Amino acid sequence: MIQGLSPGALPDAAESPPIEQEEWRENLNVKLICKDCQEDPPNLYEDHASGDVECDTCGLVLTQRNIDVSSEWRTFSNDDQGGDDPSRVGDGPNALLNGAQLNTSIAFGDGGMRNKELHRAQNKSNLDKGNKQLLQAYKQIGALCDGWQLSSAVSETAKHLYKDAEESRLFKGKSNEALIAGCLFLACRRNSVPRSFREVMDLTKVTKKEIGRTFKLLESFLMNKDKEAKHKGAAVLAGGVVAFDEEYKGSGNANPSELCNRYCSILGMDQRTSNVAIALANRMTATGALAGRSPLSSAAACIFMAGHLMGQPKSPKEIQTVVNVSDSTIRHAYKLLFNEKEKLLTEEIRSRGVDVERLPKP
Ligand SMILES: [Zn+2]
Secondary structure, eight states, X not given: OOOOOOTTOOOOSSSOOOOOOOOOOOOTTOOOOOTTTOOSSOOEEEETTTTEEEETTTOOEEEOSOOOOSOXXXXXXXXXXXXXXXXXXXXXXXXXXXXXOOOOOOOSSSSHHHHHHHHHHHHHTOOTHHHHHHHHHHHHHHHHHHHHTOOHHHHHHHHHHHHHHHHHTTTTTSOHHHHHHHHHHHHHHHTTOOOOHHHHXXXXXXXXXXXXXXXXXXXXXXXXXXXXXXXXXHHHHHTTOOOOOOOOOOOXXXXXXXXHHHHHHHTTOOHHXXXXXXXXXXXXXXXXXXXXSOHHHHHHHHHHHHHHHTTOOOOHHHHHHHHOSOHHHHHHHHHHHHHTHHHHSOHXXXXXXXXXXXOOOO
């Protein structure tokens, strides 16, 4: 066993230090030397063309197939400029932008007045105006999604929706902000993290009415697009190629059970209570209790009921601040739920430790 000792210390024979799992480290004491010449320091030569390491004294090949780690492009390092290497490796094409982005742009920097003029002339004739606008919109969508801490899946969906809508030119009359808000609203729904119109309004400062209108338009546009795609798909299928068959289903109304989880979490209720609220919401949808009520007020009523059932009651006032429906609406919806409670509270829900006696009379 090898012991690490500080200089001047004596090895302690009586008690050996506990063997600790040491961090892996490269052994830098291993040296590559020519086995014929045994020269130290070795006189080695790396042949990049063949990938060999040879002894420069006798010519023995020591290793083969070395990986060349130097840059694979030629660098014309501009000694006079001191700028960075003009590497010719860029990003892959971005599907969210138009074209393949393989265009040339004239650098502004060196080359005197001519270069500046060229740069300006190219900029003026730039056909990439559309891309600039798209980039601007993507930036806005990204910022909004960050503000809500939404996953990148949502922001990607919103960006794709925006691009499709922008290309269709159906939304010329709409303001850019409204279109972005509509895309964001739909993207949230499609990723099962729905937000209410009011929440989108608070974030984007676009009126509820405008968001709703844009959303309706977006949905009908996507439905039509899907029908066209299906037409094309059928034609392709006849040609013997597998069709791309993904139907766009209208997102319909927001599902109260999807809303429950998030609102319960904001209200600081535990997961068991939130699960009961979700189960109640699902049951409510199945039995048709509260049919015709808005998803928000239905969700609020389920949360109110679940809170009482699980001994973590929240007042309608507290729920109101989170869900954004008035407390009288919540009370009224709860009254309807309470009357249906025999149908709602299945054995499965009762087995989760709920106490029906705790429910307040509406
Ligand atoms: Zn040698």
